Amino acid sequence: FFFFNQSEMFASQLARRSMPLAAAGVVTLGLTIDQSEAKAANVNLAAVRKDIVQTIDTDAEKRNDGTALTGTFVRLAWHCAGTYAKKDNSGGSNGARMRYSPEAKWGANAGLNIARDALEPVKAKHPEISYADLYTLAGVVAIEESSSGECKVPFRLGREDFSSGETSPPDGRLPDADKGSMPKTTDHIRDVFNRMGFNDREMVALVGAHALGRCHTDASGYWGPWTFAETTFSNEYFRLLVEEEWKLKTKHNGKKWTGPEQYEDKTGNLMMLPADIALIKDPKFRKIIEIYAKDEEAFFKDFGAAFSKLLELGVPFPKPWWKFW
Numbered sequence: 001f002f003f004f005n006q007s008e009m010f011a012s013q014l015a016r017r018s019m020p021l022a023a024a025g026v027v028t029l030g031l032t033i034d035q036s037e038a039k040a041a042n043v044n045l046a047a048v049r050k051d052i053v054q055t056i057d058t059d060a061e062k063r064n065d066g067t068a069l070t071g072t073f074v075r076l077a078w079h080c081a082g083t084y085a086k087k088d089n090s091g092g093s094n095g096a097r098m099r100y101s102p103e104a105k106w107g108a109n110a111g112l113n114i115a116r117d118a119l120e121p122v123k124a125k126h127p128e129i130s131y132a133d134l135y136t137l138a139g140v141v142a143i144e145e146s147s148s149g150e151c152k153v154p155f156r157l158g159r160e161d162f163s164s165g166e167t168s169p170p171d172g173r174l175p176d177a178d179k180g181s182m183p184k185t186t187d188h189i190r191d192v193f194n195r196m197g198f199n200d201r202e203m204v205a206l207v208g209a210h211a212l213g214r215c216h217t218d219a220s221g222y223w224g225p226w227t228f229a230e231t232t233f234s235n236e237y238f239r240l241l242v243e244e245e246w247k248l249k250t251k252h253n254g255k256k257w258t259g260p261e262q263y264e265d266k267t268g269n270l271m272m273l274p275a276d277i278a279l280i281k282d283p284k285f286r287k288i289i290e291i292y293a294k295d296e297e298a299f300f301k302d303f304g305a306a307f308s309k310l311l312e313l314g315v316p317f318p319k320p321w322w323k324f325w
Contacts, residue, residue: 045157048126055118091313119134142212173192201288208292211233224264243293
């Protein structure tokens with residue numbers, strides 16, 4: 001998903017299906033619209049959504065190992081948008097700059113070429129949708145499908161594609177899994193999300209995307225899933241944070257653990273990153289975590305709103321006609 005930049009997320013095949021999204025319409029009412037808006041008006045959103053779902057399913061069948069693109073698509077959308085800075089309106093999902101250097105080469109985006117490449121056939125079939133809209137929509141579809149449609153993420157088209165990465169923000173804006181100590185890691189989380197304009201409740205909601213997927217040692221150094229239901233988007237991540245006892249991982253498959261510092265439950269099959277533990281140790285964050293652990297509906301409502309906000313940061317959507325007066 002989420003989505004600390006040191007964790008590579010690959011989710012298993014979607015276990016549940018949601019109702020189709022309603023196709024978005026763009027009302028022009030005779031107003032002059034730019035090229036990106038004109039293209040957006042011609043996008044069959046329901047058809048694109050269907051092909052994204054098919055891409056996930058087909059890839060899962062080919063792998064036949066219990067992994068899929070679900071969490072990777074969420075991470076793609078997150079990392080496209082999570083570079084935003086409110087103070088100067090730089091970064092964000094507009095432009096799909098991850099296709100180019102320098103963003104394509106950032107360590108935080110390692111492995112996301114897999115997600116981008118997987119979406120190329122969808123782009124070829126629907127050339128009217130921009131890469132920027134496609135990448136963010138893929139994350140929305142993954143969330144809604146894996147929650148059986150229970151988590152709704154408002155989405156609108158209108159992002160444009162840039163021809164280079166010249167306007168990419170500096171590296172280092174995406175969140176890290178560990179800053180060396182709990183206080184520093186907690187401060188880092190707030191710094192990253194405050195830079196984008198999020199409050200504590202929105203921060204916690206967005207990190208809840210860790211309900212999907214797992215970490216892989218060959219990608220990030222970390223190992224394991226956050227939950228036992230890594231293909232289902234739910235509030236299980238929060239419940240486990242609150243109810244389980246998390247200890248430093250010292251062994252893996254009977255041998256000494258040599259990877260980066262991470263935490264595990266009593267079974268040794270689930271993991272938490274230092275940043276996850278930092279959340280539960282912070283009194284303000286913990287209060288929100290406890291709410292979501294008990295109330296999945298509240299979590300879904302807050303996540304849908306926060307994820308939609310994230311994906312729109314820095315995007316110059318045209319003003320509705322009634323706002324011109």
